[in-house]
Amino acid sequence: MKNFRLSGTYRCFWLLTLIVFFTHPVENAAQTAAQDPDALFLDKIYDQALTDGRCYKWLEHLSLKIGHRISGSPAAEKAVNWTRSVLDTMGFDSVWLQPCMVPHWVRGQAEQVRVLGSRRYGTFPLAALALGGSVGGNVKAEVVEVTGIEQLEALGTKGLRGKIVFFNRPMDPTQIRTFDAYRLAVDQRVAGAAQAAKYGAVAVLVRSMSLRLDNFPHTGSLHYDTAYAKIPAAAISTMAAEKLSEVLKTDGRATVSLRMNCRTLPDVLSYNVIGEIRGSERPQELILVGGHLDSWDVGHGAHDDGAGTMQSMEVLRLLRKCGYQPRRTIRCVLFMNEENGLRGGKKYAEEAARKGEFHLAAIESDAGGFTPRGFSFEGDSSVFAAFFEKVQALETFFKPYGLQFVKGGSGADIGPLRDLKGLLSGYMPDSQRYFDYHHTADDTFDKVNKRELELGAASMTALVYLLDKYGL
């Protein structure tokens, strides 16, 4: 890193100007990390990522040239072929496609959801997106508002038959980590339709999973229950939810018409995209970095999960660029179909089990391309305690970069690897803005900051390097 010297001639001005910079901490990463060879190598990784990184350019291509890419879509196929071609140019030991069948759900024409004849607002539209996997339909019915699935039983068939159930429990803003707020609210989106159908409801509207009050509906997956009817389900924006709730309060009732053309077509052949650098000493031991290549069918899927996939490709490139020959096999996996089926993640784990591959560690980046805060770790209870103790010894290397290690969930795609008894890790960027964009038309390339994305890729590369060098 550059060093700056004062020439005596203008030290006087310099002193004056110093007051401007009080807000920067005195010690900086370069200095703290000066001696230790591993610390120096981490510096090299971060310097490379920040001065000659590729992931931001790649994300620009994925976002603007390919765009959103739901499983089974032509765009998803383009994304598979393009990422494979990028990996092919980088001189890794092998690059291949791993076939898997994926669901093929299509939205069809834009949803039409309208409140009919309210006293104050008359008839007006609600910003809505069908939930992924929802059946289509043409429904007109009275709305019943609830704040949780547990209220359905009390209302029963008497209160719900023929009605549209409106789930309107907001995400809890007091949760510091927004993923906790999401976890505490998303049951309405995932299980709401099945549970409402159980009592004869004809459709479901769900308040969008967001802490922000805006007009972007947030789609996402739902699960029907084979025991009950499949009814149409849509997310409405938080502002639409507030307005619908207001109509229910002021008018005492609300009628909504809903028209959705979405439907599920036969499964389609798709692929996980894989590239690897073979290990020089323990090629049979694998360290995986990955994210998911598919996205929802709106926006660019820039944070979810274009960021994680481009960072994962960057990890292998950075190791090479920094002249590192790994002892273990380092594999980058771009999983298909995380959003609505997890077929790619399941297929990858099946194949790994079949081949008896040992994944010493798997790291997923699927929480956005924001500024790095740390890594979370989990694993099978038979091995986790010992692994976590060892990995904690590496946390100190990340202090200059402001990252911390915690116990916690890793990633959906690598979840199925848990049975193979390796260490599972989730890259943790700052979570505050993630649910502003998650699953919306607003998850676009311009919402990703270049340095934040690059710092994440460097952090993942640093962890892979340390795990490869020191094992577990």
Next chain:
Amino acid sequence: MKNFRLSGTYRCFWLLTLIVFFTHPVENAAQTAAQDPDALFLDKIYDQALTDGRCYKWLEHLSLKIGHRISGSPAAEKAVNWTRSVLDTMGFDSVWLQPCMVPHWVRGQAEQVRVLGSRRYGTFPLAALALGGSVGGNVKAEVVEVTGIEQLEALGTKGLRGKIVFFNRPMDPTQIRTFDAYRLAVDQRVAGAAQAAKYGAVAVLVRSMSLRLDNFPHTGSLHYDTAYAKIPAAAISTMAAEKLSEVLKTDGRATVSLRMNCRTLPDVLSYNVIGEIRGSERPQELILVGGHLDSWDVGHGAHDDGAGTMQSMEVLRLLRKCGYQPRRTIRCVLFMNEENGLRGGKKYAEEAARKGEFHLAAIESDAGGFTPRGFSFEGDSSVFAAFFEKVQALETFFKPYGLQFVKGGSGADIGPLRDLKGLLSGYMPDSQRYFDYHHTADDTFDKVNKRELELGAASMTALVYLLDKYGL
């Protein structure tokens, strides 16, 4: 914080959905903080800030209704009166204005900076902003590019007389904390003009202090040397800097014409805005929170430093709202003229010294309204070691919120309080995006995230509460 229960009826779906949430850490702030009464009170502060906060609404008013507010401007006066009126409504023990004379620099008509007759691009404009305090002028001359002040001596009068010096050393992207990169580059902006004038240069262009390649010029202060001529100085955008440098390389020369109408008018009477809650046990011991109310004369001054001033007002409101009666006097100070003179900060320290006030601690927020990362601490060497040891014992309370304590600079406005031998602290939000907006037309309200701003206000309130309760 809300608690979420699974009703058995749909646990099956829930299990399916769990895989979606692997990326959230298992333990969350609420749980870790559960027992200890101080931890519970911190939870109360954060909950209040995140559910019923005011600082974001206040920042919206300051940004959109008042806008940028350079010292001596009518907008600065509006900002003084409006913030005073807001503080007046909150029932604090006293609210007052502290007079101070401030510089009155005006930009005048928009700058015109053009490259004349380049081979490839012909004559074209460079996106430019006069540096604050610069003299105006109408100059046309050849450009000499340098990457540092230390190069001027070698070029000497022979190489620089009658020339426009172009300082083009970029901020160092390998610095992890962007304030370090700023500190290592900003001498060009602050001292460049004075040093170039020493060798007979007629004007100065400075590459904007930004890590981003875009077309926003970043203004900022400069210091002339009374020993040499005052020459016009302007910042040009990083893209303009790249283009001008390219012209110099391809043509071997470049001529630039520069027209600036800026000038300095007589000093104007202005004010620091102050509100306080008197201490119940040790009223003579002060804890200060503050930021600066003035901004540069472009954009909204939303991050710099609308965010810090609104957070500082919020600290007092949150303490009241949470029913806390401080033992010491808690004072919120909105300083005037940090950007181009620091008159408010100096005046405040003078008055404090004159009255013999003891500031146990002063905390400044002037690094943007981004997600909280920690606090930095400094102070007079005669007292700092002991203070820092004591304050470090409080760091553990911030673990659930992800904040860390470091030794380092605090804030420009509170710098003059150093001689009064209290603890000085700087609130440290994440720094990655700060210099994307700093001192530009792009530092607008929409760049501030509501939760990030609120979490900062809550963190400052928490530190004030702990310092007040436990002292140093």
